[in-house]
Amino acid sequence: MKAVLQRVKSASVTVDGSLISSIGKGILVFTAVAKEDSEKDAESMASKVLKFKIWDDENGGRWKRTVQDVGGEVLCVSQFTLLASTKKGNKPDFHNSASGEKAFELYKRFFGTVQQLYGPEKVKDGVFQAMMDVALVNDGPKSTRPQSLTHQEEVTFPKRALMTSWEI
Template sequence: MKAILQRVLSASVTVDKEVVSSIGKGLLVFAAVAPGDTEKEAESLASKVLKMKLWDDEAGARWKKNVQDINGEVLCVSQFTLLAKTSKGNKPDFHGAMGGEEANGLYHHFFEKVQEGYMTDRVKNGKFQAMMEVALVNDGPVTLELVAGPKEGPNTKPNRT
């Protein structure tokens, strides 16, 4: 599994002109499921999301607090395009992303583990397989890539564009 974490002051997801989720200060998490990923990867990624230290402490020391420490919120958004292969031609190849119901189930397992690891009401979700409008006010900006899974393989090697 792969995720892009963005530290935000606010973020929201709109589907069909209706806001389905919104958060204040916290994390926007774009997450993608690859073929071969299991619940183990989903759980590992959920733990990393919640433990990543992205905020300063009260004394100004950098990178000391995680989203739970600041009582922030988390907005998870499924985004299979994170696993696109872009090394050949100008059209992205999405064969590196798991499809259908299997991806839906594993993504939702990830989302539920983020909720269980924190507080259910502080963790929001986009809408799986929907055309979403994602709005955010990036804080910093701070943007990180997280990967949970095998150390080597087609879905964990960096894209060369």
């Protein structure tokens, strides 16, 4: 399971012109379910999202408080495209994404766990597999990519690519 977590001042989901969900201060979490993901991954990601320290404390200490610490809200949005691979060219390949049924079940498990751990009144979501308009006002911006147990990967760059980018 992969996610992109963004600290927001506000965020909302609209489908076909109808407002589905909206939050004030909090986090917007885009989530993708991979073929090999399990219920354990969904539960791990839910816990990680709520424990992620993305706010400063009252003394200015950086990265000290969680969404729960600041009384923020959580908006969860399923987005399978986070698992896109472009290793074989420029067209995204989604073969690592879970099937629709499995993705739905594990997304429900993730969302339900976030609600259970934090409270249903604080946690909202979009519409699974719908074409959504997601609006947000980034706060910072502060965005990050927490990963579940299955997806503990290290991002590396070839030396030459780094040197070239600095030479430009």
